[in-house]
Amino acid sequence: MSTLDLFADEHPTGAESIGPQSVVLRGHALPHAVQLLEAVEGIAARAPLRHLVTPGGFTMSVAMTNCGALGWTSDRRGYRYSAIDPLSGQPWPAMPAVFVRLAGEAAAAAGFDGFVPDACLINQYLPGTRLSLHQDRDEHDLGAPIVSVSLGMPATFLFGGLARTDSTARVPLQHGDVVVWGGVDRLRHHGVLPLKDQPHPLLGGRRINLTFRKAG
Numbered sequence: 001m002s003t004l005d006l007f008a009d010e011h012p013t014g015a016e017s018i019g020p021q022s023v024v025l026r027g028h029a030l031p032h033a034v035q036l037l038e039a040v041e042g043i044a045a046r047a048p049l050r051h052l053v054t055p056g057g058f059t060m061s062v063a064m065t066n067c068g069a070l071g072w073t074s075d076r077r078g079y080r081y082s083a084i085d086p087l088s089g090q091p092w093p094a095m096p097a098v099f100v101r102l103a104g105e106a107a108a109a110a111g112f113d114g115f116v117p118d119a120c121l122i123n124q125y126l127p128g129t130r131l132s133l134h135q136d137r138d139e140h141d142l143g144a145p146i147v148s149v150s151l152g153m154p155a156t157f158l159f160g161g162l163a164r165t166d167s168t169a170r171v172p173l174q175h176g177d178v179v180v181w182g183g184v185d186r187l188r189h190h191g192v193l194p195l196k197d198q199p200h201p202l203l204g205g206r207r208i209n210l211t212f213r214k215a216g
């Protein structure tokens with residue numbers, strides 16, 4: 001058996017390994033892209049995309065909103081999950097069934113069975129928007145993976161290690177790609193390089209990222 005066969009055995013769906021428990025599922029969201037984007041428009045109509053302020057007083061260049069029981073938010077007082085959108089005073093829009101299904105399928109394809117997200121952070125990037133290196137660590141259940149869906153303009157995902165100073169791999173992400181990381185990789189640092197202006201047929205000069213988590 002060649003090493004390629006061994007690799008295929010490890011990830012029967014043809015996932016691309018970027019860590020012991022981290023994969024890129026190329027094009028995994030493509031069949032659902034239009035439906036996902038329509039749902040994002042509906043969510044953003046009720047819970048508008050906004051630029052959050054960090055506890056340090058910086059305004060994030062990524063515009064964000066949420067759907068699901070819990071939404072990630074930030075202000076001068078800190079980062080946290082909230083059941084209420086602080087902008088509207090209302091609960092976040094419900095998570096569409098197609099989101100829950102896709103996140104669960106992608107997690108299972110990456111080796112994490114039974115993933116049911118209760119939070120979906122929706123990130124909008126324009127040319128020049130970046131997301132600095134960080135860990136996703138505001139969730140109670142670090143046993144659940146992160147499922148991250150890319151739509152629209154391409155981006156370069158930085159995938160580092162458990163320590164902030166660890167070297168980072170540059171992972172090109174295209175419309176429809178899904179990244180899943182969990183287990184021993186759950187707290188790896190990651191970020192997104194400033195986006196180039198490479199308009200996409202469906203989304204023009206925008207990139208939408210859906211980050212699914214089990215937060216509560």
Ligand SMILES: O=C(O)CCC(=O)C(=O)O
Binds near residue numbers: 121131136148191192
């Ligand atoms: O946009 C991405 O690909 C990553 C988003 C992310 O890491 C986050 O929202 O925490």
Ligand SMILES: [Mn+2]
Binds near residue numbers: 136
């Ligand atoms: Mn993150």
